[in-house]
Amino acid sequence: MNDARSRELFGRARDVLVGGVNSPVRAMRGIGRDPLFIDRAEGARVWDADGNEYIDYLSTWGPAILGHAPAVVQDALRDAIPRGTSYGAPTEREVRFAEVVIDAVPSVERLRMTSSGSEAVMGAMRLARAATGREIIVKTIGGYHGAIDGLLVDAGSGPTTLGVPTSPGVPAAATNVTRMVAYNDLDQARQALVGAAAMIVEPVAGNMGVVPPADGYLEGLRQACDEAGALLILDEVITGFRVARGGAQQRFGVRADLTCFGKIIGGGLPVGAFGGRADVMAQLAPEGPCYQAGTLSGNPLATSAGLAVIGALAAPGVYERLEESGAALESAFVDAGAPVTINRVGSMLTPFFTGTVVTDYAGATACDTDAYGAFARALLDQGVYPPPSQFEAWFTGLTHTDADLARTRESIGRALEAVSA
Secondary structure, three states, X not given: OXXXXXXXXXXXXXXXXXXXXXXXXXXXXXXXXXXXXXXXXXXXXXEEOOOOEEEEOOHHHOOHHHOEOOHHHHHHHHHHHHHOOOOOOOXXXXXXXXXXXXXXXXXXXXXXXXXXXXXXXXXXXXXXXXXXXXXXXXEEXXXXXXXXXXXXXXXXXXXXOEOOEOOOOOOHHHHOOEEEEOOOOHHHHHHHOOOOOEEEEOOOEOOOOOEOXXXXXXXXXXXXXXXXXXXXXXXXXXXXXXXXXXXXXXXXXXXXXXXXXXXHHHXXXXXXXXXXXXXXXXXXXXXXXXXXXXXXXXXXXXXHXXXXXXXXXXXXXXXXXXXXXXXXXHHHHHHOOOOOEEEEEOOEXXXXXXXXXXXXXXXXXXXXXXXXXXXXXXXXXXXXXXXXXXXXXXXXXXXXXXXXXXXXXXXXXXXXXXXXX
């Protein structure tokens, strides 16, 4: 693979961007190589600055369900751009956007838009504290909800141990009101929820790699929150409109008090939102005393693109097709004899390089990351673009064709041969 142009750009980038990238995982250190610089994307493919073509399973970390640069989004933006790119004032599009989301996710009775999933999480946590009059937030070990001070927390020694900062620069005061529990451990969650404002959890963990909820786990969290007088916040930044139209809540039959959205609902543009019970959301300004704001919230370009994507995802058969493509990618690993454990929910999956079942962060981090790195580098040489870390999700979309999946199956086999040679 010729990557001379990417190497040149990375050299320039390191002179002007910290680490040469604008988000750490993009540096590809997790797979032991320098990053590829993407020049363009269309459908299920991306092309790097050297002209190399790849079948893409990163899918811009999830949003590209319709593929890259879908016509419906391009058309929506062509219509929106001449009318202005930002107003800082209400628009009809915001109203229609909220109506569509509320129709799809019954637990969302009122919505507040933001500019990112991280902002949505910050707003939801502040609101939960305001609504309950409590400060403690319960979080799962290995769960990622954005680069937010109070949630950049390492594991404690037990369910009620207060967290310690993961990153320098995060004050202890920001994390000493965060309690850590293992994902899929309902008993730990019950203990930690005593006196807590809320528990925030990815209903399907996606940032320790894909880890599904155990049978009864989400229903148990719902009950535990009710018993403790705490709110259940579901972070559906990845799963929202991805694993079902109504997100993981529809797929697993659980109802959140507050839900966080991002990525997919903006059609690839920067956007986020949080919403939930009307009585809780009424605590937000200007109705209530809990302050949250953003100049670009409800941006007219993002809402136009988001309406186009969410509308397209309402077409018959969409989620059946996503399920089929996810299953086909899973079978590609199985048929190739890959030495992996595969976790999959719909069109998101992770091949963990381990022989044991992965049900939480401890299991995920016990995987052979060197093996994954070698495999990922070999896949890139074969024209397949995987996530640049063992601890991320692979995504299929509606533009991954049978031919793409067949070629991926062959590429997985060749990559495994190259790694074992």
